[in-house]
Amino acid sequence: MEFSTFVFYAFATLLLSGGIGVILARNPVHAALFLVLAFFSGSGLWMLLEAEFLAISLVLVYVGAVMVLFLFVVMMLDINLDQLREGFWKYFPLGGLVALLMVGELVLSVMTPRFSHLGRNLPPAPEGYSNTRELGMQLYTTYVYPFELASVVLLVAIVAAIALTLRRRKGTKYQNPAQQIRVRREDRVRMVEMNAEKQDIAATGQGEPS
């Protein structure tokens, strides 16, 4: 067995067990961590295909950002599992049907001759070949319009998410740092010119050691 085949099976096993762990874990935090493992193994598989840019961006975007926020939210939830599992058998037939359909679709698409020839007899990469550079060239020349369109869709999604969840509370206190650093001594302290006051100690009898 070649070394790369061994690595492939190792990553594939991890990926599958991670995926199974996501749906079987009783604790949502464990499920989220299993999903991280699955993403990471998937990235390893892509690295094996020499698609290093895709592999690293998968880790960077999904593991480094998306799943952290996921975990952030899931950790703060108090989920009652029994309540969640209620009606499991009622929905099981429908869920099973959808799952079967998806498996069927996957099998059909993998069985096509186009897919089975994919990646076979590929010429070795030329000297100085950079996966990242080639991907960038493709994205910004051939596919520039779809790419820009996708980014606009994302931007709209960001704006919409913020606009939907933004609530202004009345009476919140906030700082204005620009105003703070512009403050001058005169605004805060007033120096008062004043002569020292003298008190006749002997007359009042105070301040003497008793």
Add this chain to the structure above:
Amino acid sequence: MAEIQAFFGPAWPLVWALFRIVLIVLPLLGAVAYLTLAERKVIGYMQVRNGPNRVGPMGLLQPIADALKLMTKEIVVPSDANSFLFVLAPVLIIMPAMAAWSVLPFSPELVLANVDAGLLFIMAITSMGVYGVVVAGWASNSKYAFLGAMRSAAQIVAYEIAMGFALVGVLVMSHSLNLVEIVHQQEGMLGFLQWNWVPLFPLFVVYFISGLAETNRAPFDVAEGESEIVAGFHVEYSGMTFAVFFLAEYANMILISALTSILFLGGWLAPFSFLPSGMIWLLLKTACVLFLFLWCRATFPRYRYDQIMRLGWKVLIPVSLVWLLVVALLMQAPLRQLPIIQIWFH
């Protein structure tokens, strides 16, 4: 050499790789140990104290005494804590702190893995450090630890964006994600004036500030703000597990300093072109940036949480975005022909 190679046979590449890894990790651990001493000494002198001076001459054996103490202490797992994740968290935090060093070039030849997408790799690996913090906070079954983890996660995710944009600036300058090429691009007759910190000065500052925030260092150490939440996410850890968190924080500090040196301060290049370049320069620059880290800790009071968020989202990200645009414009035809611009964009 040939005999050793023959002795290991087919396992030789593995043994050789392990040997080189040890060659990086051992000095790194030594540097971490003595960085803790340097920190206490530097802050001590800044506050007109002596710092540790009892163990060994001038306190030089203090880190060893500390390490021995931590190793012999008992590891306590809190009641009702998730013991598996509790133990996994230190592993999750030390792993990325060490793995990122694999692509760091110490000199043109001295690099464990000279990969094409080195910069991207470092960003991806370091972005995983937050899991250690979050999992530690959650698995400890402690309110203080949990609050610390929440604060830290929000802060790291926010500053990672500014940091990423600063790195994009470097990338635009050098047309490469390869760290060796990024340093080569800063080479020139003018020495230190030709390094990236001059044309990318705002990004340099943004990167350094984000680096402070990413490593949870003062003034961004709300994740372990002693006065509010005891010690933050690692409050329940003792003995060696605590030592691992400590180790990871300092290893990350050294990593950020080394990266700042490579990306903005010319890496192993000498500051004047008549001096020979070499690894010593990278180490010196890293030490200088580390001193800045310590200096910041001794100087600035801790930021409040809302101030941290404001600085990250409303100051650093807009600054880096604008300067990114400036750099991109300078790269274009009419401006690029100017001799002053040609110094850096060649």
